[in-house]
Amino acid sequence: MSNILVTGGTGYIGSHTAIELIKAGHEVLIIDDLSNSTIESLDRIEKLSGKRPIFEQFKLRDSAKVDDFFEEYDIDAIIHFAAYKAVGESVAHPMMYYKNNLVSLANVVDAMTTSKVKNIVFSSSATVYGQPDVLPATEETPVVPAESPYGNTKQIGEQMLIDQTIATENFNAIALRYFNPIGAHESGENGELPTGTPNNLMPFITQTAIGLRDELKIFGDDYNTPDGTAVRDYIHVVDIAKAHVKAIERMIGGKSESQFEIFNLGTGKGFSVKEVIDSFEKTTGEKLNYSVAPRRGGDVEQIYASTDKANKVLGWKAELSLDEMTLSAWKWEKYLASKK
Ligand code: UDP
Numbered sequence: 001m002s003n004i005l006v007t008g009g010t011g012y013i014g015s016h017t018a019i020e021l022i023k024a025g026h027e028v029l030i031i032d033d034l035s036n037s038t039i040e041s042l043d044r045i046e047k048l049s050g051k052r053p054i055f056e057q058f059k060l061r062d063s064a065k066v067d068d069f070f071e072e073y074d075i076d077a078i079i080h081f082a083a084y085k086a087v088g089e090s091v092a093h094p095m096m097y098y099k100n101n102l103v104s105l106a107n108v109v110d111a112m113t114t115s116k117v118k119n120i121v122f123s124s125s126a127t128v129y130g131q132p133d134v135l136p137a138t139e140e141t142p143v144v145p146a147e148s149p150y151g152n153t154k155q156i157g158e159q160m161l162i163d164q165t166i167a168t169e170n171f172n173a174i175a176l177r178y179f180n181p182i183g184a185h186e187s188g189e190n191g192e193l194p195t196g197t198p199n200n201l202m203p204f205i206t207q208t209a210i211g212l213r214d215e216l217k218i219f220g221d222d223y224n225t226p227d228g229t230a231v232r233d234y235i236h237v238v239d240i241a242k243a244h245v246k247a248i249e250r251m252i253g254g255k256s257e258s259q260f261e262i263f264n265l266g267t268g269k270g271f272s273v274k275e276v277i278d279s280f281e282k283t284t285g286e287k288l289n290y291s292v293a294p295r296r297g298g299d300v301e302q303i304y305a306s307t308d309k310a311n312k313v314l315g316w317k318a319e320l321s322l323d324e325m326t327l328s329a330w331k332w333e334k335y336l337a338s339k340k
Contacts, residue, residue: 001025001026001027002026002027002076002077002248002252003026003027003029003073003074003075003076003077004021004026004027004028004029004075004076004077004078004079004248005029005030005031005069005073005075005077005078005079006018006021006028006029006030006031006053006078006079006081007030007031007032007060007078007079007080007081007082007104007108008031008032008037008080008081008082008083008123009028009030009031009032009045009053009055009079009081010030010032010034010037010038010039010041010042010045010055011032011036011037011041011081011082012037012181012191012192012193012237013081013123013178013181013237013240013241014030014032014037014079014081014082015037015041015044015045015190016185016190016237016238016240016241017079017081017240017241017244017245018030018045018049018053019045019048019049019185019190019241020238020241020242020244020245021244021245021248022045022049022050022051022053023049024245024249026245026248027054028045028051028053028054029053029054029055029073029075030042030053030054030055030056031055031056031057031058031060031066031069031082032055032057032082033057033058033059033060033082034057035084036084036085036195037193038193039057041190041193042055044189044190045190047189048185048187048189048190054073056069059100059104060082060103060104060105060107060108061099061100061103061104061107062107063107063110063111066107066108066110066111067110067111067114069111070111070112070114070115070117071115075115075117076117076119076252077117077118077119077120077121077248077251077252078108078112078117078119078120078121079120079121079123079244079248080104080105080108080120080121080122080123081123082104083100083101083104083123083153084096084097084100084101084150085150086150086199087147087148087150087151087199087298088148088199089150090148090149090150090151090153091148091149094149097149097150097153098149098152098153101150101153101157102153102156102157102160105122105157105160105161106160108120109160109161109164112171113164113168113171118170118171118172118251119172119173119248119251119252120161120172120173120174121173121174121175121176121244121247121248121251122157122158122161122173122174122175122176123154123176123178124154124157124158124175124176124177124178124262125151125154125177125178126177126178126179126180126233126264126266126303126305127146127147127148127150127151127154128143128144128146128151128154128155128158128177129141129142129143129144129177129303130144130145130147130300131300131301131302131303132303135270135302135303135304136268136304136305136306136307137264137303137304137305137306138264138306138308138309139177139262139263139264139306139309143155147298148298157175158175158262161173161175161260162260165259165260171259172251172256172259172260173259173260173261174247174250174251174256174260174261174262174263175260175261175262175263176240176243176244176247176262176263176265177262177263177264177265177305178235178240178265178266179232179233179234179235179264179265179266179267179303179304179305180200180201180232180233180234180235180266181234181235181236181237181240181265182200182201182202182234182235182236182237182325182326182329183202183236183237183238183320183324183325183326183328183329184237184328184329184331184332185237185238185328185332186238186324186328187331188328188331188332188334188335189332189335190332191237191328191329191332191333191335191336192237192329192332193336197213201232201273201276202234202276202325202326202329203329203333204216205276205277205280205288205326205329206280206329206330206332206333207333208288208289208290209280209284209286209288209330209333210333210334210337214289215289215290215291216277216288216289216290216291217290217291217292217293218273218274218277218290218291218292218293219273219293219294219295219296219299220292220293220294220295220296220299221274221292222295223295223301223302224301225272225301225302226272227272227274227275229272229273229274230272230273230299230300230301230302231270231271231272231301231302231303231304232270232271232302232303232304233266233267233268233269233270233271233303233304233305234267234271234276234322234325235265235266235267235318235325236318236319236320236324236325236328238320239265239267239318239319239320240265242316243263243265243310243314243316246314246315246316247263247314250314257313261313263309263310263313263314263316264305264306264307264309264310265305265310265318266304266305266307266318267304267305267307267318268304268305268306268307268318269304270302270303270304271322275322276322276326277290279322279323279325279326280326280329280330282323283323283326283327283330284326284327284330286330
């Protein structure tokens with residue numbers, strides 16, 4: 001049993017990870033400013049895991065508060081989710097993203113150094129690969145200049161951790177590069193809670209089907225893909241959460257092969273926007289209202305992960321299917337509607 005600090009632990013991926021950590025026997029401490037999540041998330045974590053995490057609400061940009069927290073609690077390792085994540089917003093407000101995402105990480109790493117906490121897992125993203133020339137994307141696929149300030153904060157974040165591993169003996173970091181996390185807890189009682197109009201495909205689909213949005217727009221059907229719509233590697237959020245448990249236990253168990261490691265988190269299979277819609281309609285029996293619109297700026301045509309390294313080295317494999325992803329997302333949307 002270890003004490004794991006989960007920053008951003010009331011958010012979408014953070015809350016699912018908190019549940020899996022508790023189920024694996026760990027103690028979870030959460031710091032979240034609730035800027036993109038609500039306090040009810042703690043109730044859900046407690047209900048689905050059987051234990052309520054320790055929780056403090058503050059901004060990680062406040063270094064004094066971060067230092068105090070590290071003094072007060074015994075922490076074995078950190079999973080750092082806390083970050084802003086809306087690509088379009090980052091283009092409109094770049095400094096908001098650099099200040100929040102990078103200063104927060106610097107404060108956490110500084111506090112780790114002072115408190116001699118050695119292990120951190122960092123939420124990174126497949127956006128670092130842009131549109132690779134060769135698919136699937138492996139961890140060796142070249143990182144290309146970011147398309148947005150958001151993407152840049154992920155690249156700089158990884159580099160900050162590399163620099164810290166060089167500066168500090170015994171400091172270990174694992175960057176997990178997420179492909180497209182979707183879906184919800186199998187109970188339908190924890191899932192993604194976008195504020196305002198969703199940017200991402202899955203919540204837009206479920207909100208349209210439940211009547212909160214008129215119509216889904218498919219951004220482009222003239223890509224060079226089998227059905228013309230863009231292809232992504234969608235991965236169930238609970239599989240992603242379980243990968244974090246593996247990564248944390250790898251570091252705590254002293255099994256890292258180098259101070260900085262990278263793993264892709266995907267299923268290794270690409271699905272088009274139309275295939276996601278088909279899966280949703282098939283599993284839920286709902287008819288989705290959609291039409292085709294022009295391509296969205298900044299979107300790549302297709303990307304999916306090589307999962308070899310995560311399978312062999314991390315000992316983790318995504319288990320849940322696209323149908324399980326779309327059905328669980330719908331269960332969650334209906335659960336939210338039932339609470340209104
Ligand atoms: N997409 C879409 N309509 C939407 C939202 C997304 O057609 O309302 C498409 C988007 O163009 C991309 C895929 O769905 O091809 C996944 O987009 P998302 O924003 O979920 O994730 P991204 O891959 O951009 O991180």
